[in-house]
Every structure is written in structure tokens, then in C-alpha cells.
Amino acid sequence: MTGLTIGGAAQPERRGNLWTEALARDPEHSKNYAERWRRIEASGQDVYGEARLIDAMAERGARILDAGCGTGRVGGWLAQRGHTVVGVDLDPYLIEVAREDHPDAAWQALDLGQLDLRETDGDRIRFDLVVxxxxxxxxxxxxxxxxxxxxIADHMDPDGRFVCGFGAGRGYSFDEFFADADAAGLALDLRLGTWDMKPASDDFVVAVFRSR
Known part of the structure; x- marks a missing residue:
């Protein structure tokens, strides 16, 4: 981990949101990203491995939050299989693509750091699964x-689970992630190395949490 040394202790490097920084450098970034995924899906490649794992974990008709949903690839697949899906992403362009390509789910342009989804009566929406x-x-x-x-923890049902996956070498170590999750009130139930449930590795993590 890189960082500054202050008073003899290494301090983690602070950085902004990488997606908004990419948009600042290239206003076509979102459009190009969406078109790339549309091409991949249209080619027949299997891009639903994450969604299949979540579907296997869920009761029929589960309430699922697709956090950082992008173009709706995961949440849209789950909605087609009868789950009640809400997808959230900070990029309004990607949300419009999700609405167009996957109309069976509900999509909202919202920063996850400001996540506060409410029922019509004002109660916070709770999800059986968050992916x-x-x-x-x-x-x-x-x-x-x-x-x-x-x-995320605030939006989980008491028996709900949160499943998150990302690769190594992206500026956020797995140890930092697990420490942050623990501080956020999430208890680790299972660590895997891939979305198709291969053993834990140093290259990629798929972590299943429950509320503590």
C-alpha cells in the first residue's frame, strides 16, 4: 500500500472517486463503457456469472439491491428471473442505459455514499441480498x-446478505476492505476467489457478509 509517512506511521493515500475522475478526463467515458458491454452481451459471451451466484443464494422473488449497477447487467438478469430489483449508480447515463435495456427492474441515479432508499411510508427499504x-x-x-x-448495512434485512467482489492491485487492499466492512457492522461469512466459487486467492475476492 502506498502512502505518506507522518510521525513514523504510513498514512493511506487519499484519492477521489475514480469513475468521476475518468468522466472528467473523457466525457465519452460512460457512453463508450455502455457500448462495450452491449457489444459483449450481443456477442453471446457469458457475462452473468455474478448474477447466477446471487440467484442461487436468493429465495424466489427476493428483494435485491444492485449497488453500483452500471448498465444493469447483473440486476437486469435477476429481475428477469422474478426478483424485485433496485439498481443504483452515480452515473445518470448508465442508469438510462439500464432503464432502456432492462425495464423489469427499478434504476436510480444515486451516489452510494448517499444511499437512503425509502418506502412510500417513509421506512427504509431493506433488501434480502445486496450485490x-x-x-x-x-x-x-x-x-x-x-x-x-x-x-449498505443499513439497507440489509436482519437476515440479509451482502456479496461484493473486486480484483487486487486497484488501490484498495483486501485487508483494508475487510477492516472497513467490520467497522461498518458487517460480519464476514465466506470468502471466495471467484464468482463461480473457487477457493480464496490473492488475485480476486468475493466476500459474503451478514449484518452483525
């Missing part, structure tokens, strides 16, 4: 990581 695929946590600003995980 965060596509390296989402590694894009989050360093000072927003723990608040994002706290918001």
Missing part, C-alpha cells in the same frame, strides 16, 4: 469507502 460486482468498491473515493459500506 456489488464489477470492482465497484475500488472506484469509491477513499474517504467514502466505509460510509458506503455503512449505507
Amino acid at each position: 456489488m460486482a464489477g470492482n465497484v468498491m475500488t472506484f469509491v473515493a477513499s474517504d467514502e469507502r466505509r460510509p458506503v459500506l455503512e449505507r
Whole structure:
């Protein structure tokens, strides 16, 4: 981990949200990203491994949050199989693509650090499962990581689970992630190395948490 040394202790490097920084450098970033995934899906490649794992974990008709949903690849597949899906992403363009390509789910443009989904009576919406695929946590600003995980925990049903996966070498170590999750009130139940349930590795993590 890189960082500054202050008073003899290494301090983690602070950084902003990598997605918004990419948009600042290239206004076409979201459009190009969406078109790439549309091409991949249209080619017949299997892009639903994360969704299949979540479906296997869920009761029929489960309430599922797709956190950092992008173009709706995961949540849209789950909605087609009868789950009640809400997808949230900070990029309004990607949300519009999700609405167009996957109309069976509900999609909202919202920063996960500000996540506060409410029922019509004002009660917070609770989910049976929360999925965060596509390296989402590694894009989050360093000072927003723990608040994002706290918001996720606040939206979980008491018996709900949170499943998050991302790769190594992206500026957010697995040890930091597990420490942040623990501080956010999430208890680790299972650590895997891939979305198809291979053993834990140093290259990729898929972690299943419950509320503590």
C-alpha cells in the first residue's frame, strides 16, 4: 500500500472517486463503457456469472439491491428471473442505459455514499441480498469507502446478505476492505476467489457478509 509517512506511521493515500475522475478526463467515458458491454452481451459471451451466484443464494422473488449497477447487467438478469430489483449508480447515463435495456427492474441515479432508499411510508427499504460486482468498491473515493459500506448495512434485512467482489492491485487492499466492512457492522461469512466459487486467492475476492 502506498502512502505518506507522518510521525513514523504510513498514512493511506487519499484519492477521489475514480469513475468521476475518468468522466472528467473523457466525457465519452460512460457512453463508450455502455457500448462495450452491449457489444459483449450481443456477442453471446457469458457475462452473468455474478448474477447466477446471487440467484442461487436468493429465495424466489427476493428483494435485491444492485449497488453500483452500471448498465444493469447483473440486476437486469435477476429481475428477469422474478426478483424485485433496485439498481443504483452515480452515473445518470448508465442508469438510462439500464432503464432502456432492462425495464423489469427499478434504476436510480444515486451516489452510494448517499444511499437512503425509502418506502412510500417513509421506512427504509431493506433488501434480502445486496450485490456489488464489477470492482465497484475500488472506484469509491477513499474517504467514502466505509460510509458506503455503512449505507449498505443499513439497507440489509436482519437476515440479509451482502456479496461484493473486486480484483487486487486497484488501490484498495483486501485487508483494508475487510477492516472497513467490520467497522461498518458487517460480519464476514465466506470468502471466495471467484464468482463461480473457487477457493480464496490473492488475485480476486468475493466476500459474503451478514449484518452483525
